[in-house]
Amino acid sequence: MSEVAAPVVEPTPPTPRAPANEAVLRLALVGNPNTGKTTLFNALTGLRQRVGNFAGVTVERVEGFFRTTSGRRVSCLDLPGSYSLSASSPDEQIALEVLLGRARDGWRPDVIVVVADAAHLERNLFLASQVIELGVPVVIALNQMDAAEAKGISIDVPELIDALGVPVVPLVAKRGQGIDALGRACEIAVTLPAPSRRFTLAPAVTEALAPMVERLEANGLTTSAAELEALRLLSIQHLEPHVAEVPGLDEARRHAAVTLGQIGIAPQRLESDSRYGWIGEVVARAVTTKEQYGRSLSDRIDGVVLHRVLGPVLFIALMAIVFQSVFTWAAPMQDAIEGLIATLGTLVGAVLPEGDLRSLVVDGIFAGVGGVLVFLPQISILFLVIGILEDSGYMARAAFLMDRVMRRVGLHGRSFIPMLSGYACAVPGIMATRVIENRQDRLATIMVVPLMSCSARLPVYTLLIGTFVPASTLPLGFGLQGLTLLGMYLLGTLAALGVAAIFKRTLLKGPVRPMILELPAYRWPSVRTLGVTVWQRAMLFVRRAGTVIMALSIVLWAMATYPRTSVDPSEPEVVQAEQQLEGSALGQVGKLIEPLVRPLGYDWKIGVSIAASFAAREVFVSTMGTIYGVGSDEENVQALGDRLRAERNPETGEPVYTTLVALGLMVFYVFALMCMSTTAITVREAGGGKLGWSWAAIQFGYMLALAYGAAWLVYTVGRALGY
Amino acid sequence: MSLSVSLPVLPTAPSVATGGPDGLLEAARPCTLSQCRPGSRATVLGLDDCGSDEACRLRALGLCEGTAVSIVDSRHAMVLDVRGTRLALGSALTAGITVQPLPAAARSARG
Structure with a gap:
């Protein structure tokens, strides 16, 4: 281990050390x-968290607040998980920029906490060794000490502190x-001199790198x-945007490589060779591992989970549970929320005088609130289930098993869960794309999730x-109606895969990108973390x-309300509603x-219903109810069906609704994105602002183009075939 | 999976420790990682056919030149033990990693 001749150069004057309790400590x-x-x-x-996005990118920014035991206020930024600072993903890029003090919002850390897994210290020290050299106070949080102990690993913390030159705190x-x-x-770390590199390179290497170091220093970095x-x-082979503008750097790099x-x-392996070489020494000093006999529990579980036959069977069973939980467990809660909102709306409506104000409150505001809250059960359940799969370590295995299948359409194994969730509802499905690290894959998945037939399409299909x-x-006991429904689901699924490709x-x-996936050891999820995650997602959505x-x-x-039309008050109420809507x-x-x-075979009444359902496709049924004067209640679906069958074109006398028109209409709804909630969540998840929109x-x-084209095709081909 | 990859030229870092203290019976020829059997061990010689970005990621993950890895599983894709962690690698990568197979203690006894 070399003596550190740390040149204590302060690049920018640090914020004057205010007494405790005054300056907020910024922790990354x-x-x-x-x-x-x-x-x-x-x-x-705890729950004192603020979730947003880093400026201009789709990477999530989570900031939280707490007080230390001495009362110092701390603002804590949770940076995306990274294996190194080598910025191979947008997440790692963001982490690097924040840590170098180059975040666009000007947030610079006073202290960096590196969370290291005690059970896999060697690999975790790679990132730690990079962060130590940033010239900012560092604390190592040695987490999962219990898991390390269970694996027969004991860590000499004082020895580790000595080797790393920064405080190390073991924790669970x-x-x-x-x-x-x-x-x-x-609090102590910020009063210590900034840490720096703990190993030295060969003199010839240091000399070769000197011109690069010089240019980077001139650009405002500390020596370290x-x-x-x-x-x-x-x-790395490419130049990252934040260093591309350093004059002469690229040239100096090429020269150094030569x-x-x-x-x-070999220049590309210099860093890993030097760091892992040094890490090897550190581990030899501070870590003792008792030889474990036999395979670990995690490996034995994987023996089943990744089994050729049992693995996929278990996967399908678990996915069925995910699907089932989102689809059915949420239903009673959703009914309860809808009932509650409707009751409240009626109660409030009763006190308001009849007129536009009442209509606005009951049909506009309360319907709107209901439209938001009704998603909460599905979102909460889906994120609970995903959280359990993720935290237990199974999600990585699921991605591993699905990788080959999803790769065929150019997606990633992790795209599977969001797409499956899409069958219940696209909104939580799109929110679930966060598990996909690669930005392109994430966006491609967001784009196709709404093609999976969600539960809101069901009333239209029904x-x-x-x-x-x-x-x-039909033979074998299949019902034609059931098969048609299945066909609609299949159509959406195949389209989703095709469009993703x-x-x-x-x-x-x-x-x-070829699969590189860490399979973490299995462990019990923490109830607290699950609770916070579900709460965070739910609030974010609201x-x-x-x-x-x-x-x-x-x-x-x-x-739908304006302009007011004079309606015939002698007509029954449902007819008045029809005239008003018209x-x-x-x-x-x-x-x-x-x-x-x-050209799709529709008349203006279907046109109105489609227009009305741009916000939410299930509105189609109630608008059809209104427009055909049977009322918009659910009990009237039967009456509406009878009415539709009887509807005749006033000029030709032919039925407006043939099986062909109905089929075309269903195909239209398979593809069309008639759901403002999905649009709203896509805007947010695709990066917000102009980019998101x-x-x-x-x-x-x-x-819409796909829906129109497909509906037209069904109608035209059907007509040509004589239906 | 087609494995008709011609063996790449060995990197000029041959002094990688390829054996335990008790010496090797016979040194197996270097091959690609994808050719290794589950349960065996090997030392990484080169990542040259992985593409530079992926090689950089692999090195950061601790899979760098000179690292000894164990092949834990190869039923779907390859699962490796790298410095105590479990890494799953797609076939495009395992075919691009050159390794020196190591004789496992039990295996070499059986010949």
Whole structure:
């Protein structure tokens, strides 16, 4: 181990050390995936968290707040999990920029906590050794000490502190052990001199790197950070955006690579060779491992989970449970929420005078609130189940098993769960794409999730199949109606896979990166972390998507209400409603788009219903109910069916609704994105702002085009065949 | 999976420790990682055919030149023991990693 001649150069004047209790301590949390980093973050901050996005990118930014035992206020930024600072993913890129103090929002850490998994210390020390050289105070949080002990690994903490030159705090974040000590260590760490590199390179190597270091220093990095960057940049082939603008750096790098080559050193393996060489010594000093006999429990579980036959069977069984839980467990809760909102709406409506205000409150605002809250059970359940799969370690295995299948369409094994969730509802499905690390794969998955037939399409399918598809039984006991329904689900699924493949070959082109997946050891999920995650997701949905859904609900209400038409008060109420809708802005839109829907075999009444259901496809059924004067209640679906069958074209006298028209309409709804909640969540998950809106527009546009084209094809081909 | 990859030229870092203290009976020829059997051990010689970005990721994950790895599983894709962690690698990568197979203690006794 070399003596450290740390040149104590302070790059920018540090914020003057205010007495405790005054200045907020800014803490950045970094660590490898699967180190329990998020568990630690939740243990530190509880629910005092703020979730957002880093400026201009789809990477999530989670900041939390807490007080140390001495009362110092701490703002804690949970950086995305990274294996190194070598920025091979947008997540790692962001982590690097924040740690170098180059975040666009100007947030710079006072202290960096590296969360290291005690059971896999050797690999975790790679990132730690890089972070130590950033020239910012560092504390190592040695997490999962219990798991390490169970594996027969004991770590000599004082020895490790000596080797690393920074405070090391052993802890079990899951049980809250060591949390207070970590806070105190951070307060102490900021008063210590900044740590720096703990090993030396051969003189010839140092000499070769000197020009790079010089240029990086001139660009504002500390000596230590410049040395880190020089070594790191030699190991990667591309130049990252934040260093591309350093004058002369690229040239200096190429020159250094040539010089190193001349003395027989491969530049791309210099960093890993030096760091892992040094780490080997550190581990030899501080870690003793009792020889374990036989396979570990994790490996034995994998013997079954990754079994050729049992593995896929278990996978399908678990996915069935996921699907079932989102689809059916949520239903009673959703009914309860809808009932409650409707009751409240009626109660409030009763006190308001009859008129537009009451209509706005009951049909606009309360319907809007209901439209938001009704998603909460599905979102909560899905994130609970995903959280359990993720934290237990199974998710990595599921991605592993599905990788080969999903790879065929250019997606990743992790795209599977979001797509499966899409059968229940696209909103939680799109939120679940966060488990996909690669940005292109994540966007491609977001784009196709709404093609999976969600539960809101079911009322449309039910009405049309029940009314127009004969209930005949086919051989083997299959019912024609059931098969039609299955066909609609299959159509959506195949389209999703096909469209994903197209996106990955065009707009979201990128190399299909070969699988590199860590299979973490199995462990029990922490109830606390699960609770916080579910709460966080639910609140995020209410805040971000909820506002958009509310606003659009009110707009839609206004369009269906204004302008007021004079209705014949002698007619029954349902007929008055029909006349009112016909004269409203929405009705006029329906008539306006009639020429557009005519090639599909639709009249203006279907046009209005389609226009009304742009916000939420299930509205189609209630609008049809209103427009055909049978009322919009669910009990009237039967009456509506009868009414539709009897409907005749006033000019030709032919039935408006043939089985062919109904089939085309169903196909339309398989593809069309008639759901403002999905659009709202896509905007957010695709990066928010202009970027998010353009992806949402692409999604809406291609699905509408697909819907129109497919419905037209069904109708035209059907007619040509004489149906 | 086609494995008709011609053996790449060995990197000029031959002094990798390839054996235990008790010496080797016979040194197996270097091959690609994808050719190794589950249960066997091997030392990484080169990552040259992985693509530079992937090689950089693998090195950060501890799978670098000179590292001894065990093949835990190869039923779907290959699962390796790398410095105590379990890494699953796609076939595109395992075919691009050159290794020197190590005789496992039990295996070499059986010949």
